[in-house]
Amino acid sequence: MKVTVERELAGRTLSITSGELAKQSSGAVLVQYGETVLFVAVQTGPSREGTDFFPLTVDYRERLAAAGKFAGGFLKREGRPTTREILTCRLTDRPIRPLFPDGFRDEVQVCANVLACDGENEPDVLTTIGASAGLMLAPLPFQGPIASVRVGRLDGELKLFPTHQEILESDLDLIVAGSKESVLMIEGFGAQIPEDEMADAIMYAHKAIVEICEMQDEFVKKMGAEKTVYEGPGENPFTDVIKKEGYDKLKKAKQNTSKQLRHEQGAAVREELIQKYFPEGTDVASNGGTIPQLKEAFYKCEKQVVRDLILEGKRLDGRAPDDLRGVTCSVGMLPQVHGSAVFTRGETQSMATITLGTSRDQQRTDSLFGESSARFMLHYYFPSFSVGEVRPIRGPGRREIGHGCLAERSVEPVLPPADKFPYTIRVISDILESNGSSSMASVCSATLGLMDAGVRITQPVAGISIGIVKETNEKYTLLTDIMGDEDHFGDMDFKVAGTQKGITGIQLDLKIDGINEKIIRETLVQARKARIELLKTMLSEIRRPRGEISDHAPRLEQIKINPEKIGLLIGPGGKTIRAIQEETGANLDVEESGLVTVSSSSRAAVDDAIARIEAMTEEIKVGKVYKGRVSSVKDFGAFVEIAPGKDGLCHISELSDGFVKSVSDVCKEGDHLEVKVIAVDDQNRIKLSRKALLVEANGGSDSEAEEE
Known part of the structure; x- marks a missing residue:
């Protein structure tokens, strides 16, 4: 049975349809806005044995056929996902993941394909709507619906679902996802938007989200789908045991200021409990529990310890909730490169390397909306040694691409325009240490590196991440500059980048089912305070961009x-x-x-x-001096090429300030002469004089030369 629901939004029709395509999938829908059509299929299956995480996968593809185009180059079939496709996968995954119950381990895959693109309406923001609708139809314990919308701002007015061209002209590109009650995900970039205006734009987006969620409720009701109730695993026999025997030991271990020592001491507590309940050769404890169950109970206890400490006002490294870790900066670290900087905040460190090039070095891409060129690139690398691990080094993953693009778009608004600084700019951010918010460290190191390279940015940019531990809408603690453990065991990673004037980049990731307007506004205020403090430290290292670019730059x-x-x-x-x-x-x-x-x-x-x-x-002007080449010699004078394809006659009487018997006495073909234009006639014939320059050199004037 085919079912369609529609709503009019921002002057165009949004529709969700199901019951006709992909009937063997767990849930499939068509989402159409304007004449852009997206197909989303959801599939679920049992998890593999031993899986201790929620295996959710989101795949989004833009096939150029949707815009009536062939892929460029030799191959006409699309290859690996583009950066834009990877970013859209992340945009969809982030608000969906928190809405599955703890302990749910079944495989879930969301596949989204753009079937048609009208060149105006962006399909990426429709993916979350389609994924939510598909998950609501599937036999899954998904706690939706949710929706995602894009907001732009033109001439100071907020605009819902701006067209592709309007996004290019807008000073704000904001994507917000949420449920009817709260905001779940934010990703936005702007031209130094003040905090209160950014918060207003977020809440403006949420009003439309509520309407689209209500539309999905109607859709699910018409389809006759019922919510799936999830019955979690049975009671873990180690839950009370670990809390009783390990809580106090973990609380002591977690208050060590060193990340490495915290982990080592925490691991020692876990190993002690394993040895106690599972002596050599034992697979099942006396209470019937297994080692995986003990590890799961230990993780939950560890999480509770960290959260309790924070709610008591005790951060793991002893800081107050709104304190930054120690910050150091240095620039000009590397020879030969065009600019370099190292930014260190606590145990997070980013080294930025700057390369300046010409327009030939721009990144050219092809998409549904045509070809484009990027003159600014920021590439983020996260090697395993930065967190004390060993793993193979392969191509950049989704996380590296996402973090790099977040930092790139956060810095881009302050770059000088191409007509004033026509260089192509590449920034490499190598993460040398990581313990929380390396993407925002990349924003800071990139800013310092650009200033060291002599790039005349309009304002320095800094970024910080704010976390939260939330028990209720009234009982929560906001944390400035979160560390890895605070991110891992906390509920939020809210990254905010900007200048002293306002926000240039913002990204919200949650592990809970949303935050309200009050928390959003408080977070933005707290982030601004930290950002200003960071900027002061950065500017103490380098006050302004260097006056000249590196000698090694073109x-x-x-x-x-x-x-x-x-x-x-x-x-x-x-x-x-x-x-x-x-x-x-x-x-x-x-x-x-x-x-x-x-x-x-x-x-x-x-x-x-x-x-x-x-x-x-240029137009040949009377009185201008040229250094030309004698192209031919005649009895009456010499023809001098003052520009390619432009010859003028220097008459024998104008070759010298003295008597000239023969032209060959002064010059021959191929010689270079400095001459002055003394006349251009109606037929664009050019008359030149060498004598005028000689007279001037001797203290005379043009008029004296001409009178002689």
Whole structure:
């Protein structure tokens, strides 16, 4: 039976349909907004033996056929997921995961495919809506519904579900997911948005979320789906035992200020309990419990210890709830590279390396919305040694890609515009140590590195993560600059990046079923306080961007020419532009608008190339001096090429300030002469004079030379 429900939102129709496609799946829906259509299928199955986590997988794919396009390059079939697809998977996974009950271990997979894209309405934000609807139909204990919406801001007005073009013009790109009661996930980027305005935008989004959740309730009712009741595993025989024998020991161990010692002492307590209840060769304890059950009970006790300490006002390292860990910064650490910095906050450390390049180095991508080029990239690397582990080093995972893009988009709003700083910029953030919020450390190290590289950012950016331990809506503790254990055992990781003026990046991840407006606003205020403190420390290391870029960076200048003269600059078959590049050693990139970018490792090469371009493309003006090459010698004078394809006549009487018997006495073909334009007639014939310059050099004037 086919069922469809519809709502009018932001001037377009949102519809959810099921009952016609993928009937063997656990739950499948079509979500359509405008003429963008997304298919989402949910499948569940039993977990594999020994699984001690919730195996949820979200896969999202954008096939270019949805926009009537072929994939570029030799292969016409889509390959591995793109960065955009990976980020959408993360956007969908994060609000769904907390809404399954503790102890649920069945396999759950959400597959989303874009079937049609109208070029206006973004499909990524529809994925959470489709996933929620599909999970509500499946025989799963999903505590939904939830929904996700995008909010933009144009001319100061908030706009729900902005089009692709409106997002590009907006000073805010905010995605919020939530239930009817609370907010579950936030990811947004803006042009230094004040905290109160960002909070207003979040709550504006939540109003639309409530309406879409009500729409899903209607949909599920029409489909006749019933909520699945989850009966958790039986009582763990070790729950009370571990709490009685291990709680106090763990409480003491967890108050050690060193991460490594906390873990070692906690592991020692666990090993002591294992040895007590499972002597050598024993698989089952006297109470009927197993080692996995003991480990599970120990983890729950450890979590309760950490949470109790925090609610008592005792953080693991002794800080107050709103205190930062110790911060140190340094710049210019590495030779040869174009800029570098190390930012350390507690036991989290990021090293940023900056590379400056030309437009040829931009990252080009193809998507449903056409080709695009990125002049700024931030790549995040998280090696295993940063957390004291050993594992194979392979390509970047979803987490690394997500953290890198969060830091990238948080820093991007303060970069100088391309017309003022035409470099392509790449930042590498290597995490050398990690104990909480390495993505926000990457924001700080990137800012310091860019300033060290001489990139004229408009404002420095810093980032911090705020956590929470929440018992009720009234009983909770907000934690500034959370450590790994506080993140792991706490309920929230709320990252906020920005300048002294406002927020540039924001990301919320929760392990609970949502937070309210009061907590959101308090978090943003607490994050601002920490951010200002961080900025003061960072600026004490480097006050402003360096006045010059590194000697090792390419020299790059831009010049605008008349677009009608692009052909003249390029020359037949590219002959002229190749000659300039070969003779000067500079590289030239010409855009259709007439913008020419000149780059070289040598400033002299750039200046030489620009001088040649100017001479070739500008209008010849009377009184201007050129250094030209004698192209031919006649009895009556010499023809001098003052620019490629532009010759002027220097009459024999204008070759010298004295008597000239023969042109060959002064110059021959191939010689270089400095000449001055003294006239351009109606037929654009150019008259040149060497004598005028000689007279001026001797203290005379042009008029004196002409009178003689």
